[in-house]
Amino acid sequence: MLTKVYSAAIQGIEAYPVTIETEMSQGTRFMIVGLPDTAVKESYERIVAAIGHSGLTYPRRRITINLAPADIKKEGAGFDLPMAIGILASAEMIPVDTLADYMIMGELSLDGSVLPVKGVLPMAVKAREMGYKRLIVPEANVTEAAVVNRVEVYGVRNLVEALGVIRDTGELQPTVINTREIFAGNVMNFDADFSEVKGQQTVKRAFEVACAGGHNILLIGPPGSGKSMMAKRLPSILPPLSMAEALETTKIHSVAGKLARGSMLMTSRPFRTPHHTVSPVALVGGGSNPMPGEISLAHNGVLFLDEFPEFPRSVLEVLRQPIEDRVITVSRAKYSVNYPASFMLVASMNPCPCGYYGHPTKPCTCMPGQVRKYMNRISGPLLDRIDIQVEIQPVEFDDIASTVPAESSADIRERVIKARAIQQARYADCPGVHCNAQINSRLLRRYAWPDAEGLAKLKERMTRLDMSARAFDRILRVARTIADLDGSEAVLTRHIAEAIGYRSLDRGNYGKTY
Numbered sequence: 001m002l003t004k005v006y007s008a009a010i011q012g013i014e015a016y017p018v019t020i021e022t023e024m025s026q027g028t029r030f031m032i033v034g035l036p037d038t039a040v041k042e043s044y045e046r047i048v049a050a051i052g053h054s055g056l057t058y059p060r061r062r063i064t065i066n067l068a069p070a071d072i073k074k075e076g077a078g079f080d081l082p083m084a085i086g087i088l089a090s091a092e093m094i095p096v097d098t099l100a101d102y103m104i105m106g107e108l109s110l111d112g113s114v115l116p117v118k119g120v121l122p123m124a125v126k127a128r129e130m131g132y133k134r135l136i137v138p139e140a141n142v143t144e145a146a147v148v149n150r151v152e153v154y155g156v157r158n159l160v161e162a163l164g165v166i167r168d169t170g171e172l173q174p175t176v177i178n179t180r181e182i183f184a185g186n187v188m189n190f191d192a193d194f195s196e197v198k199g200q201q202t203v204k205r206a207f208e209v210a211c212a213g214g215h216n217i218l219l220i221g222p223p224g225s226g227k228s229m230m231a232k233r234l235p236s237i238l239p240p241l242s243m244a245e246a247l248e249t250t251k252i253h254s255v256a257g258k259l260a261r262g263s264m265l266m267t268s269r270p271f272r273t274p275h276h277t278v279s280p281v282a283l284v285g286g287g288s289n290p291m292p293g294e295i296s297l298a299h300n301g302v303l304f305l306d307e308f309p310e311f312p313r314s315v316l317e318v319l320r321q322p323i324e325d326r327v328i329t330v331s332r333a334k335y336s337v338n339y340p341a342s343f344m345l346v347a348s349m350n351p352c353p354c355g356y357y358g359h360p361t362k363p364c365t366c367m368p369g370q371v372r373k374y375m376n377r378i379s380g381p382l383l384d385r386i387d388i389q390v391e392i393q394p395v396e397f398d399d400i401a402s403t404v405p406a407e408s409s410a411d412i413r414e415r416v417i418k419a420r421a422i423q424q425a426r427y428a429d430c431p432g433v434h435c436n437a438q439i440n441s442r443l444l445r446r447y448a449w450p451d452a453e454g455l456a457k458l459k460e461r462m463t464r465l466d467m468s469a470r471a472f473d474r475i476l477r478v479a480r481t482i483a484d485l486d487g488s489e490a491v492l493t494r495h496i497a498e499a500i501g502y503r504s505l506d507r508g509n510y511g512k513t514y
């Protein structure tokens with residue numbers, strides 16, 4: 001008998017449907033066609049053992065399984081469960097009339113238990129899109145799938161439970177999750193708060209501006225000045241994820257297999273902190289079975305690169321294109337996949353190898369030229385993509401000894417959210433633009449152009465500080481955000497003055513005294 005069981009596979013961060021056709025006839029040969037990879041080919045051994053350990057008899061017949069569409073490579077062990085069900089259905093050991101209602105996925109272990117698979121969330125989204133009524137997934141993935149409503153989601157621990165669902169024994173109940181509730185309940189939980197950071201008003205303000213406009217930010221300062229400490233608190237002042245953003249980000253984590261067991265929708269923005277020994281593939285994604293990299297896991301959130309110059313140049317240079325395009329394309333021999341990568345880059349570094357260049361009290365012990373050389377580890381084009389560069393000085397003793405808590409993250413976040421709302425309204429007609437960091441020069445001219453006085457000021461300051469021309473657009477973009485925080489329609493001279501202050505590295509004299 002020929003049966004069809006429906007499943008799905010992942011390409012990029014989207015699922016595509018896969019139909020598993022099972023045909024049974026006289027003989028004993030077992031064959032899988034439809035571009036299976038090794039893991040899929042090995043399914044046979046797992047399926048035979050799993051069926052045996054589930055108290056059933058494996059049908060000793062000639063079995064041909066076709067994975068359709070036949071032109072896309074099928075990877076991984078996620079088809080074990082639907083194939084096992086297809087075999088049992090073809091042997092008429094389970095009812096076949098309702099199979100068309102189900103989308104099924106799961107890896108089998110030899111004893112018949114069902115193991116988790118990657119990408120269950122996008123598969124569940126696909127199942128709803130295609131109108132399937134029921135979804136059978138590994139129990140470990142059930143909460144992530146149940147985020148999708150209008151589909152009954154069954155999390156099964158083993159093959160027997162899956163068969164129970166198909167036989168409609170009523171023993172297993174579908175898992176129901178109210179996404180609005182988890183969203184409302186969870187959004188504001190952060191374990192670190194800006195109120196613990198003493199002093200450092202300018203740097204905190206720079207962070208506020210960066211978050212408000214989605215600007216990339218680089219911190220330069222001596223050891224122990226609180227760079228890592230403040231960067232860690234950044235998620236707590238970012239605007240909350242919208243439902244659509246949460247779904248996008250969770251999908252990527254689901255595909256990468258990075259969701260903890262029992263996790264549902266991600267409610268706070270991701271904060272990724274890859275170490276400087278990270279490989280280019282781990283950072284941007286790819287590999288022989290393509291997987292999203294750190295920059296995609298940071299989608300809609302923050303990518304924090306601590307000790308920026310320690311990252312090999314080859315690793316830093318691959319960041320240039322995704323920072324600009326907010327998506328990364330990974331090409332394989334036969335196809336290419338896109339992973340979204342709209343992240344805010346936050347980087348921190350010491351100003352020189354000894355760490356004390358520009359320190360108010362400690363002398364810098366670097367050799368002449370070393371400061372420049374250290375800075376040059378970050379290429380010009382990469383630096384050019386960082387809107388805000390701030391120097392940070394060690395916190396004053398009086399500040400650090402103060403017992404008065406500083407302004408809380410919640411208060412800062414409130415201003416950030418307000419400024420973002422202004423931007424969202426302004427760019428409502430511009431597809432793909434949500435914040436000032438993303439505007440092109442046309443939008444810049446339209447919305448961020450200062451008046452004559454502001455322009456004159458900009459010219460005077462840029463000349464005096466010997467700033468490179470490439471800083472011009474960056475300054476205006478940041479000034480636009482500062483004006484938004486100020487609730488000002490126009491970009492005024494004071495906004496420009498503040499924005500110029502955030503271009504430490506553009507000053508012609510930086511590092512020249514050594």
Ligand SMILES: Nc1ncnc2c1ncn2[C@@H]1O[C@H](COP(=O)(O)OP(=O)(O)OP(=O)(O)O)[C@@H](O)[C@H]1O
Pocket residue numbers: 196197198199200221222223224225226227228229230349350395400
């Ligand atoms: N403004 C501050 N308020 C309160 N504590 C601070 C502040 N600045 C620094 N500290 C304390 O100093 C510690 C070291 O700071 P942090 O690790 O952030 O330094 P860093 O700038 O990242 O240094 P490095 O360049 O060595 O990485 C913090 O964990 C914190 O306890």
Ligand SMILES: [Mg+2]
Pocket residue numbers: 227228229306348
């Ligand atoms: Mg640090």
